[in-house]
Amino acid sequence: MCGIIARIGRGDAADTLLSGLENLEYRGYDSAGIAVQNGSGVKVHKCSGEVSELKADLPKAPSGNMGIGHTRWSTHGPPTDENAHPHTDTAGDVAVVHNGVIENYEVLKAELQSRGHEFESDTDTEVIPHLIDEYRETAATTEAAVRQAVATLEGSYAIAAIVDGEEAVYAARQGSPLVLGIDADEWYLASDVPAFLDHTDEVIYLEDGDVVVLEPDAYRITDRDGNPVTRSVDTVDWDPEDAGKGEYDHYMRKEIDSQPSALSNTIEGRIEDGEVALEGLPAGTFADVETVQFVACGTSYHAAMYGEQLLKAAGVHAQVIRASEYDSMAGPVDETTLAVAVTQSGETADTLDAIRTASGRGARTLAVTNVVGSTAAREADDAVYIRAGPEVGVAATKTYSSQAVTLALLTQRLAADVSGGATLEDVETMLATLEDLPDHVEEVLEASRAETLAREFLDSRSYFFIGHGLGYSVALEGALKFKEITYEHAEGFASGELKHGPLALVTDETPIFAVFTGHDDGKTKTNAIEAQARGAPVVAVCPDDHPAVEVADAHLSIPETHPVWAGLLANVQLQLVSYHAADLLGRPIDKPRNLAKSVTVE
Numbered sequence: 350m351c352g353i354i355a356r357i358g359r360g361d362a363a364d365t366l367l368s369g370l371e372n373l374e375y376r377g378y379d380s381a382g383i384a385v386q387n388g389s390g391v392k393v394h395k396c397s398g399e400v401s402e403l404k405a406d407l408p409k410a411p412s413g414n415m416g417i418g419h420t421r422w423s424t425h426g427p428p429t430d431e432n433a434h435p436h437t438d439t440a441g442d443v444a445v446v447h448n449g450v451i452e453n454y455e456v457l458k459a460e461l462q463s464r465g466h467e468f469e470s471d472t473d474t475e476v477i478p479h480l481i482d483e484y485r486e487t488a489a490t491t492e493a494a495v496r497q498a499v500a501t502l503e504g505s506y507a508i509a510a511i512v513d514g515e516e517a518v519y520a521a522r523q524g525s526p527l528v529l530g531i532d533a534d535e536w537y538l539a540s541d542v543p544a545f546l547d548h549t550d551e552v553i554y555l556e557d558g559d560v561v562v563l564e565p566d567a568y569r570i571t572d573r574d575g576n577p578v579t580r581s582v583d584t585v586d587w588d589p590e591d592a593g594k595g596e597y598d599h600y601m602r603k604e605i606d607s608q609p610s611a612l613s614n615t616i617e618g619r620i621e622d623g624e625v626a627l628e629g630l631p632a633g634t635f636a637d638v639e640t641v642q643f644v645a646c647g648t649s650y651h652a653a654m655y656g657e658q659l660l661k662a663a664g665v666h667a668q669v670i671r672a673s674e675y676d677s678m679a680g681p682v683d684e685t686t687l688a689v690a691v692t693q694s695g696e697t698a699d700t701l702d703a704i705r706t707a708s709g710r711g712a713r714t715l716a717v718t719n720v721v722g723s724t725a726a727r728e729a730d731d732a733v734y735i736r737a738g739p740e741v742g743v744a745a746t747k748t749y750s751s752q753a754v755t756l757a758l759l760t761q762r763l764a765a766d767v768s769g770g771a772t773l774e775d776v777e778t779m780l781a782t783l784e785d786l787p788d789h790v791e792e793v794l795e796a797s798r799a800e801t802l803a804r805e806f807l808d809s810r811s812y813f814f815i816g817h818g819l820g821y822s823v824a825l826e827g828a829l830k831f832k833e834i835t836y837e838h839a840e841g842f843a844s845g846e847l848k849h850g851p852l853a854l855v856t857d858e859t860p861i862f863a864v865f866t867g868h869d870d871g872k873t874k875t876n877a878i879e880a881q882a883r884g885a886p887v888v889a890v891c892p893d894d895h896p897a898v899e900v901a902d903a904h905l906s907i908p909e910t911h912p913v914w915a916g917l918l919a920n921v922q923l924q925l926v927s928y929h930a931a932d933l934l935g936r937p938i939d940k941p942r943n944l945a946k947s948v949t950v951e
């Protein structure tokens with residue numbers, strides 16, 4: 350986890366580093382730090398807590414035209430000032446920021462200590478500046494010393510380093526993301542594009558093994574052995590405003606509200622004459638596929654359930670597997686298997702591990718992701734982008750909606766190629782109503798009573814979410830979102846499962862949010878009524894004329910639409926319930942405790 354940034358160019362670097370770190374805080378916010386260099390020593394400023402605390406600690410931005418920065422999600426050592434990055438060598442001449450895990454750091458640290466190096470932190474990272482410092486004594490150049498240092502590391506890293514008296518930033522990547530940003534007279538390196546999107550949209554996605562040197566008027570990329578490598582320059586089509594909070598108090602709210610435009614982007618150009626047209630995946634692409642395995646974590650897993658259910662409806666053998674369980678749950682995998690990684694970030698370690706395992710067993714792989722140039726997009730045989738724009742709030746919202754829609758489209762391509770059929774009998778209606786989805790989401794956002802209901806049920810003991818079919822995946826997602834940002838107990842259940850145990854928990858202090866999609870809703874209504882008979886208030890999430898409205902204690906309205914999209918509209922209502930409950934409880938909505946958006950450790 351963690352976010353790193355580096356910058357070299359004209360003028361002072363500190364403000365750019367700090368604002369870049371704010372845009373990377375979704376990756377972790379346990380501590381923050383920067384180091385700048387201006388020819389009179391490397392100056393390090395760091396502290397536990399968020400970037401705002403680091404800023405408050407800095408009476409005046411330190412001067413220096415090059416620097417590095419870090420925002421941390423702790424793995425080795427608690428979130429203290431000492432464990433905050435950047436870390437330095439004993440003399441403080443070399444400063445390093447790092448995202449990843451150095452697996453052999455204990456051995457390296459013991460060896461370095463035996464040679465007189467003094468350590469100040471519990472982190473794995475601190476070995477890196479000491480190694481660079483030591484190799485500098487014998488290497489011809491600092492670049493060579495960096496290359497030697499990274500060659501001794503086992504594990505994953507994206508690092509950036511500055512060295513006293515040198516007008517350069519040194520960087521390397523292996524297994525952790527690193528992107529180079531190219532502006533007219535300055536260069537950036539960062540874990541992700543939003544860190545420097547205010548300055549440039551011209552980027553190079555670096556590859557594993559790349560070593561980079563940034564100098565004021567040039568950048569050099571070489572492989573592990575020092576041979577020059579050429580990487581293509583891409584233009585990112587994200588709007589810098591999408592990466593900012595704008596007038597909103599929270600990124601999450603901004604991202605919930607931006608779902609109509611995100612969904613319009615997701616859909617644009619992908620339905621032609623009533624047929625699905627996904628770029629790069631023409632008819633016949635998946636003709637050799639017999640089994641589809643979706644692998645994903647958390648919210649992305651809930652979106653992947655959409656893919657699984659729609660393919661099964663078309664008679665295609667499909668499974669959704671929690672990525673972290675893939676090795677024990679995958680079953681037979683061969684070249685007729687398509688493993689689909691559903692991952693908005695494209696960097697989730699568990700998901701990457703699952704598709705690497707699948708690929709190792711002969712499967713073809715496909716990434717469904719939001720991030721162009723992400724590891725999943727680059728490693729998979731094919732990639733489909735969900736086109737939701739940058740999502741900064743730790744709780745996934747718009748990316749869930751865009752993933753589910755992308756998967757619904759993808760499954761049409763798959764069903765046609767694999768079974769020669771369509772996912773649903775009324776697929777034409779489904780695709781026609783998809784065009785209305787952005788407007789329907791807008792209607793939900795404009796008229797939602799979620800805040801009133803969040804307030805009404807604020808003192809509840811637990812919050813239950815139930816649904817059937819596609820509504821079940823929405824119930825799971827509603828509960829995950831609720832627990833993640835409110836810290837209150839919430840669980841999602843398949844409607845029919847409530848009576849097989851969980852009903853023992855039901856009281857008048859456990860509201861039940863029941864998701865009705867308009868397809869086979871009987872089970873959900875019956876089970877909601879059974880819970881209601883035990884005292885639980887029932888909130889029906891459904892259109893106004895749905896029979897559940899009559900029996901429910903409260904109602905969250907969604908427009909009439911096709912059952913496949915009804916769940917997504919219900920989910921928007923549930924996103925708002927979670928958001929308002931968390932807000933009323935005073936929770937740090939964008940940065941829930943112990944979490945980070947991009948989980949790059951297993």
Ligand code: F6R
Nearest residue numbers: 647648649692693694697744745
């Ligand atoms: C919850 C959330 C997480 C992610 C999960 C997978 O709001 O965001 O559950 O969905 O960590 O992340 P990606 O999609 O980046 O693989």
